[in-house]
Amino acid sequence: MSPQLSSLSSLCRRKQVAQLGWSTLRYCWSGSSNTCVRQFSNGAEPASWSPNLPKSVRIVEVGPRDGLQNEPKRIETAQKLELIRRLAESGLKTVEATAFVSPKWVPQMSDHQEIMKHLMAAIEGSNADISFPALVPNLKGMEAAVETGVREVAIFASASEAFSKKNINCSIEESLDRFKPVLSCAKSNGIKVRGYVSCVIGCPYEGRVSEESVAKLSKQLIDLGCYEISLGDTIGVGSPGSVSRMIRRVQQDVQTDKLAVHFHDTYGQALANILTSIQLGVAVVDSSVAGLGGCPYAKGATGNVATEDVLYMLEDLNVETGVDLGQVLQAGQYICKELGKENGSRAARALLTKAEKGGAESEKSASAGTDAQMIKKLVLNN
Numbered sequence: 001m002s003p004q005l006s007s008l009s010s011l012c013r014r015k016q017v018a019q020l021g022w023s024t025l026r027y028c029w030s031g032s033s034n035t036c037v038r039q040f041s042n043g044a045e046p047a048s049w050s051p052n053l054p055k056s057v058r059i060v061e062v063g064p065r066d067g068l069q070n071e072p073k074r075i076e077t078a079q080k081l082e083l084i085r086r087l088a089e090s091g092l093k094t095v096e097a098t099a100f101v102s103p104k105w106v107p108q109m110s111d112h113q114e115i116m117k118h119l120m121a122a123i124e125g126s127n128a129d130i131s132f133p134a135l136v137p138n139l140k141g142m143e144a145a146v147e148t149g150v151r152e153v154a155i156f157a158s159a160s161e162a163f164s165k166k167n168i169n170c171s172i173e174e175s176l177d178r179f180k181p182v183l184s185c186a187k188s189n190g191i192k193v194r195g196y197v198s199c200v201i202g203c204p205y206e207g208r209v210s211e212e213s214v215a216k217l218s219k220q221l222i223d224l225g226c227y228e229i230s231l232g233d234t235i236g237v238g239s240p241g242s243v244s245r246m247i248r249r250v251q252q253d254v255q256t257d258k259l260a261v262h263f264h265d266t267y268g269q270a271l272a273n274i275l276t277s278i279q280l281g282v283a284v285v286d287s288s289v290a291g292l293g294g295c296p297y298a299k300g301a302t303g304n305v306a307t308e309d310v311l312y313m314l315e316d317l318n319v320e321t322g323v324d325l326g327q328v329l330q331a332g333q334y335i336c337k338e339l340g341k342e343n344g345s346r347a348a349r350a351l352l353t354k355a356e357k358g359g360a361e362s363e364k365s366a367s368a369g370t371d372a373q374m375i376k377k378l379v380l381n382n
């Protein structure tokens with residue numbers, strides 16, 4: 001073996017390239033630039049640029065709930081349903097639709113019954129492979145959700161005491177007590193329950209949150225019966241260092257295939273955090289169309305990471321999502337127009353600018369295949 005191949009071989013072994021099937025890989029060096037180009041021996045592209053990435057990622061779209069809950073202007077139920085319809089048509093398999101919370105606390109979600117009844121009627125009797133979960137904070141919310149025929153709910157706890165108090169008006173311990181009857185009601189009605197842990201890196205009232213408390217609460221929610229835990233950086237203060245420390249600690253107590261990540265983009269770290277998380281094996285990512293969002297009880301925190309930005313990155317990494325970026329982008333444009341606000345997705349804005357300048361010209365200059373394909377679609381659809 002040449003010295004170059006031998007040093008590459010040990011480097012790749014360190015990175016556990018064996019998982020990809022070492023024998024099927026052929027390596028060529030482009031001597032001058034010293035870059036390694038990987039190809040499968042059958043000529044196909046490698047699954048992804050890094051052996052540590054999952055083959056596919058499930059996107060949990062939270063725009064209609066997390067994205068809209070903080071909007072000051074009343075959004076009509078019909079507008080919300082139109083947004084959900086467009087998102088569902090893009091190939092998303094999970095679209096969080098609403099929250100059965102108190103209308104006094106979060107007025108924007110007060111049409112939860114109507115939204116959920118409509119969605120459940122739309123998929124009734126079908127084998128539609130799509131889930132429309134709703135947030136529930138307590139048994140009262142759960143009972144209202146059950147009346148609509150809901151098939152999946154999400155309970156939400158906080159790793160910070162102060163945030164728990166502000167957000168759901170009880171301590172962490174009390175919230176777990178409130179969730180117990182929710183879980184048993186879910187069990188007897190065959191409803192899946194997802195669990196959120198908020199403030200996994202920092203809290204707007206208490207500052208830094210320990211990895212220990214995030215792991216403890218995540219495990220408690222799993223033990224209560226949640227099938228998955230979404231780790232929420234509610235105020236978007238994490239970056240890859242703190243995020244990887246937190247995830248590694250949680251992985252000691254909860255299986256990785258039961259974890260999801262939920263990043264807000266306050267410090268512009270969300271995509272880096274997602275890349276870090278998926279390299280640690282997490283294969284479920286929450287995001288919000290057009291980067292809508294913010295929490296009413298976390299002032300100053302910006303929206304969730306934009307679904308379009310996540311899809312743009314994952315497409316380039318060859319990580320499958322089954323979601324059509326063009327359709328999500330158009331759903332984002334629809335809701336931004338209704339809300340009278342600019343699209344918060346950087347990828348959406350860049351692609352739209354290019355599309356406006358003219359598809360053919362942009363295709364020539366597009367740096368990534370994703371750009372060219374997207375612009376073609378946008379030009380055709382506009």
Ligand SMILES: CC(C)(COP(=O)([O-])OP(=O)([O-])OC[C@H]1O[C@@H](n2cnc3c(N)ncnc32)[C@H](O)[C@@H]1OP(=O)([O-])[O-])[C@@H](O)C(=O)NCCC(=O)NCCSC(=O)C[C@@](C)(O)CC(=O)[O-]
Pocket residue numbers: 066069099100101102103105106137138140141142156167168169196197198199231232233234235262295296297
């Ligand atoms: C949990 C409560 C209800 C406690 O609120 P409370 O005031 O302590 O509740 P209560 O039991 O004392 O009841 C007070 C009133 O609320 C009613 N009530 C009681 N429960 C419900 C219910 N489920 N639905 C509708 N109404 C309800 C109840 O019937 C009563 O009505 P009244 O007699 O005054 O007319 C309240 O604090 C609340 O609704 N909080 C929700 C806050 C919220 O939605 N926050 C945003 C979620 S985002 C988040 O948490 C982060 C996340 C998940 O996105 C992840 C991340 O970003 O990191």
